[in-house]
Amino acid sequence: MLTTPGLSILPMASPPRCRRWCPLALAGALISLAWSPAALAQSVFVRxxxxxxxxxxxxxxxxxxxxxxxxxxxxxxxxxxxxxxxxxxxxxxxxxxxxxxxxxxxxxxxxxxxxxxxxxxxxxxxxxxxxxxxxxxxxxxxxxxxxxxxxxxxxxxxxxxxxxxxxxxxxxxxxxxxxxxxxxx
Incomplete structure (x- = not known):
């Protein structure tokens, strides 16, 4: 890790690790969007x-x-x-x-x-x-x-x-x- 006063730079995740958790993180984000109140409100019937x-x-x-x-x-x-x-x-x-x-x-x-x-x-x-x-x-x-x-x-x-x-x-x-x-x- 590189450090400068007031600034920290973390190393990038290695590609093999990202290949494992990136699709899961993306899927989780999409599921949370699908169940958000805004998405649920679209299916509510208003008389x-x-x-x-x-x-x-x-x-x-x-x-x-x-x-x-x-x-x-x-x-x-x-x-x-x-x-x-x-x-x-x-x-x-x-x-x-x-x-x-x-x-x-x-x-x-x-x-x-x-x-x-x-x-x-x-x-x-x-x-x-x-x-x-x-x-x-x-x-x-x-x-x-x-x-x-x-x-x-x-x-x-x-x-x-x-x-x-x-x-x-x-x-x-x-x-x-x-x-x-x-x-x-």
């Missing part, structure tokens, strides 16, 4: 309802097999170019899955509209606020009301018919849907 975004308007929540199903809207921002058009995020939650979709909603009385997608196609739905709401169009109306009139979020759209008419929506529009195939949504 989707524990990760809901702050400020999300919960539109519906119901019990289904294995847990809850929920729908919410958050991140509502005005379109910078088109008045009465809003960009939103829709949270679709199942007990073991969450889908977040970017959508567009138009609030004008002359053309109430929801633009969504199913992952393969762009879906344009012309709505009739103040008209009849059934199971077929209920989600569209829940999303539309939560976006255009946030104070009505989560309320039964059928109970908002008179309010829609007061706000200038006729309640007599024909609801339509157009599906446009899209390659990369």
């Amino acid at each position: 989707p309802d524990q990760n809901r975004p702050a400020g999300m308007a919960l539109l519906l929540e119901r019990d289904i097999a294995d847990g809850k199903q929920a729908l919410g809207v958050f991140g509502i921002t005005a379109d910078p170019v088109q008045p009465q058009v809003w960009r939103i995020k829709v949270w679709e939650e199942l007990p073991n899955d969450v889908k977040v979709r970017s959508e567009t909603v138009q609030c004008s009385p002359s053309a109430p509209l929801r633009v969504t997608n199913d992952g393969r196609s762009l879906i344009l739905r012309e709505l009739n606020p103040g008209g009849v709401v059934t199971n077929a169009n209920r989600v569209d109306h829940l999303v539309w009301w939560a976006t255009c009139f946030p104070e009505q979020a989560g309320k039964d759209p059928n109970s908002l018919r008179s309010l829609a008419r007061e706000l200038g929506y006729s309640g007599n529009r024909v609801e339509r849907e157009q599906v446009v195939p899209a390659a990369n949504l």
